[in-house]
Amino acid sequence: MNDIVKTLAHAEQSCQSHGARLTDKRKAVLSGLLTSGKALSAYELVDYCRDELDTSIPAMSVYRILAFLEQENLVHKLHVTNKYVACSHISCEHAHEIPQFLICESCGNVKEIGIKKSLIDTLKDNVEQAGYHLKSPQLELHCLCQNCV
Amino acid sequence: MNDIVKTLAHAEQSCQSHGARLTDKRKAVLSGLLTSGKALSAYELVDYCRDELDTSIPAMSVYRILAFLEQENLVHKLHVTNKYVACSHISCEHAHEIPQFLICESCGNVKEIGIKKSLIDTLKDNVEQAGYHLKSPQLELHCLCQNCV
DNA sequence: TTTCTAAATGTTATGATATAACACACAAAA
DNA sequence: TTTTGTGTGTTATATCATAACATTTAGAAA
Numbered sequence: 076m077n078d079i080v081k082t083l084a085h086a087e088q089s090c091q092s093h094g095a096r097l098t099d100k101r102k103a104v105l106s107g108l109l110t111s112g113k114a115l116s117a118y119e120l121v122d123y124c125r126d127e128l129d130t131s132i133p134a135m136s137v138y139r140i141l142a143f144l145e146q147e148n149l150v151h152k153l154h155v156t157n158k159y160v161a162c163s164h165i166s167c168e169h170a171h172e173i174p175q176f177l178i179c180e181s182c183g184n185v186k187e188i189g190i191k192k193s194l195i196d197t198l199k200d201n202v203e204q205a206g207y208h209l210k211s212p213q214l215e216l217h218c219l220c221q222n223c224v
Numbered sequence: 225m226n227d228i229v230k231t232l233a234h235a236e237q238s239c240q241s242h243g244a245r246l247t248d249k250r251k252a253v254l255s256g257l258l259t260s261g262k263a264l265s266a267y268e269l270v271d272y273c274r275d276e277l278d279t280s281i282p283a284m285s286v287y288r289i290l291a292f293l294e295q296e297n298l299v300h301k302l303h304v305t306n307k308y309v310a311c312s313h314i315s316c317e318h319a320h321e322i323p324q325f326l327i328c329e330s331c332g333n334v335k336e337i338g339i340k341k342s343l344i345d346t347l348k349d350n351v352e353q354a355g356y357h358l359k360s361p362q363l364e365l366h367c368l369c370q371n372c373v
Numbered sequence: 374t375t376t377c378t379a380a381a382t383g384t385t386a387t388g389a390t391a392t393a394a395c396a397c398a399c400a401a402a403a
Numbered sequence: 404t405t406t407t408g409t410g411t412g413t414t415a416t417a418t419c420a421t422a423a424c425a426t427t428t429a430g431a432a433a
Contacts, residue, residue: 100411116390118390132411133411135391135392136412138392139410155303155304157389157391157419186355186356188351190347197340202326205337207326207328214363216347217361217362218357218359219356219357245380250381266420267419282384284384284385284422287419287421288381288382306390
């Protein structure tokens, strides 16, 4: 049982635990993101499912499925690039931290990291001082990865 | 001489200081962003220039002009919403800080704030520990503004 | 001034991302 | 087995963005 199958099982369990269904199509989209290991656009996922999984899913459905997977915290959208990545912590037991992404501007690879809560708190303070309320402290940072530096 | 005219003058001077030209069309786009006081899409700027300034600028040109203004640090692009805002610090004398944006998810208003350098440094450390190199620490934070809380 | 050149803008076409609206299929509950 | 709601398909269209090439214009060079 390889890692991706294991992760999909975790994901399915997580969905079932509150009555949501991880259907075959939804699994296909999620496994596309898991196996590619990088951020993909909705239309790239259409291609992936057709070419690699022999599963035809119209773009409209992929968008709906991505919305579902985001809601389930199985997938995150990177707004900077308009692409989608599988959450790195699907198989983790602990509660999910706030997702923070390092996006390599050169090769497009994405790393999801956790950031110290104290840092987030400081950030939150800064925001409150400006009269705003921080809703979702998801950060998307423009970086260069080790290979591209 | 109102604030926007003053800011435009500053912008023009800043461009001239290194041989760049702030043409009428470029001024129109910038003043659209300045007077609206919020983030606008390229096509919204086309409408603004046509309706408010009696200046017809095709969308293609607006995109080119926005690219120019970004290069000149007069405008920032918000990737989260695919909109553009005038830099809040055009008239400031001091060197520009790294731009940080608070985006109200409810009404779309945007506030540009400065963030303590120590916080940015801590963030940078976190990123380096993950083996990445932080290139541009522009943050776009999902918030609610005072009116919308 | 006139000519030349490079930058700016216009024009047209098209690609990429995303959503709305309605139809149909199918699984679980009544 | 009917009903109901969820998931998916289909079609159309909105929105964001860029490529390729033509034309205009401002400033430099002759």
